[in-house]
Amino acid sequence: MVLGHEAIGGVVQEDGGESIRKGDLVMPVNRRGGCGHCLACLNGRPDFCETGGFVEAGIKGMHGFMRETYWDEERYLVRVPRGG
Numbered sequence: 001m002v003l004g005h006e007a008i009g010g011v012v013q014e015d016g017g018e019s020i021r022k023g024d025l026v027m028p029v030n031r032r033g034g035c036g037h038c039l040a041c042l043n044g045r046p047d048f049c050e051t052g053g054f055v056e057a058g059i060k061g062m063h064g065f066m067r068e069t070y071w072d073e074e075r076y077l078v079r080v081p082r083g084g
């Protein structure tokens, strides 16, 4: 398993998403999926899953971000404003 559950990176290639653009800084969301049964997951908040039926990048059931590049879905990326 590739470790690394906290990351920040630069977008090097767009994938047709609506808000993420080449050159943006982004942070990937760690927790994905969800059990699909508990109230938190049914409300789209697997980070508050009550059953443990989720994966976490670099921690549980999914490779992390300690690598040169990775691809991710836009819904799992949080754009970080550049300071200025």
Ligand SMILES: [Zn+2]
Pocket: 034, 035, 036, 037, 038, 039, 040, 041, 042, 046, 048, 049, 050, 051, 052, 053
């Ligand atoms: Zn759940």
